[in-house]
Amino acid sequence: MERPRRTMLFIPGNNPNMIQNAGILGADSIILDLEDAVSITEKDAARLLVKNALEDLDFYGTEIVVRINPLSSDFGIKDIEEIARVQPDALMVTKATEEDVQKSCEMLTKIEKEQGFELGNIKLFPLIETAYGLENVYNIIKSSERVIGVLLGAEDLTADLGVKRTAGGKEIFYARSKIAVTCKACRIDAIDTPFADMNDREGFIKDIFTAKSLGMTGKAAINPRQIDTIHEIFAPSEDEIKYAQAVINAMKEAEKQGKGVFSLDGKMVDAPIIMRAQNVLKKAKLAGLV
Ligand SMILES: CC(C)(COP(=O)(O)OP(=O)(O)OC[C@H]1O[C@@H](n2cnc3c(N)ncnc32)[C@H](O)[C@@H]1OP(=O)(O)O)[C@@H](O)C(=O)NCCC(=O)NCCSC(=O)C[C@@](O)(CC(=O)O)C(=O)O
Numbered sequence: 001m002e003r004p005r006r007t008m009l010f011i012p013g014n015n016p017n018m019i020q021n022a023g024i025l026g027a028d029s030i031i032l033d034l035e036d037a038v039s040i041t042e043k044d045a046a047r048l049l050v051k052n053a054l055e056d057l058d059f060y061g062t063e064i065v066v067r068i069n070p071l072s073s074d075f076g077i078k079d080i081e082e083i084a085r086v087q088p089d090a091l092m093v094t095k096a097t098e099e100d101v102q103k104s105c106e107m108l109t110k111i112e113k114e115q116g117f118e119l120g121n122i123k124l125f126p127l128i129e130t131a132y133g134l135e136n137v138y139n140i141i142k143s144s145e146r147v148i149g150v151l152l153g154a155e156d157l158t159a160d161l162g163v164k165r166t167a168g169g170k171e172i173f174y175a176r177s178k179i180a181v182t183c184k185a186c187r188i189d190a191i192d193t194p195f196a197d198m199n200d201r202e203g204f205i206k207d208i209f210t211a212k213s214l215g216m217t218g219k220a221a222i223n224p225r226q227i228d229t230i231h232e233i234f235a236p237s238e239d240e241i242k243y244a245q246a247v248i249n250a251m252k253e254a255e256k257q258g259k260g261v262f263s264l265d266g267k268m269v270d271a272p273i274i275m276r277a278q279n280v281l282k283k284a285k286l287a288g289l290v
């Protein structure tokens with residue numbers, strides 16, 4: 001099923017209060033986190049809590065992704081072993097490499113066979129947050145057919161690069177562009193890093209526009225208050241939708257006359273403009289706007 005993935009809201013996997021409301025917060029996708037938001041001493045309890053939540057709670061159709069611990073740790077292996085059996089929509093692979101994605105995929109296939117689940121149903125979401133991951137993002141995506149999107153993790157990435165994280169974000173310009181272009185080439189989603197300063201609304205809005213302008217298709221959130229703003233900015237505007245509809249209507253007329261290129265309000269319209277209009281309408285439809 002194709003679904004919008006404008007927001008992916010992180011929820012710490014050890015916080016039952018936040019988890020119980022996850023399905024009504026309005027995010028397109030929820031990431032139940034077993035990695036960095038959970039301390040070492042809480043890892044086992046968080047895994048059990050997330051497993052029970054997946055079994056017992058109604059998320060009202062919201063996509064559920066579980067961020068697992070690194071596969072180099074016992075926690076990561078146990079996370080897949082336990083969580084895959086309660087069928088989340090996807091697992092998020094931290095500091096992803098090709099090997100991690102392949103190994104996760106193999107483990108999922110084994111569990112799906114054991115459980116009699118449909119093969120390939122549980123998807124993978126690599127988190128690109130190292131210099132190695134960024135330079136190998138295409139190969140990481142191609143490591144498994146289960147990969148449906150990539151998330152950029154800017155805090156870890158800039159720590160790995162040894163550069164400062166700034167409000168303007170010039171240090172992640174290359175990462176955003178590279179991930180956006182690679183994901184587009186692979187026809188999967190490119191999700192932007194979360195914005196951490198809850199008090200800097202202006203900076204938050206600028207950050208979303210920058211990510212969108214570079215081709216990212218959605219953004220991670222860390223707080224429910226961030227969801228509506230991200231949705232508004234990632235959704236096509238009313239004017240964009242109106243123009244796209246006008247282009248498609250004009251295209252239909254032009255087709256009748258055997259024309260591949262025509263003008264609308266004095267401006268040339270040809271194949272790329274039509275493709276852009278179709279994309280706008282597809283996004284608007286997924287967001288329930290048309
Ligand atoms: C930021 C803050 C502490 C603020 O707390 P505050 O208390 O000020 O929030 P308030 O707004 O006052 O809360 C009002 C009401 O909303 C509820 N509520 C809040 N947040 C909610 C939520 N997320 N989900 C559901 N419900 C929520 C709350 O329970 C309350 O409910 P109630 O009491 O009933 O009224 C809190 O949001 C929070 O913990 N966020 C999640 C943080 C997290 O997961 N981080 C790890 C993932 S990022 C990461 O890892 C990126 C990366 O991978 C990338 C890289 O590399 O760059 C890396 O490595 O960094």
Ligand SMILES: [Mg+2]
Pocket residue numbers: 036129153155156
């Ligand atoms: Mg991280």
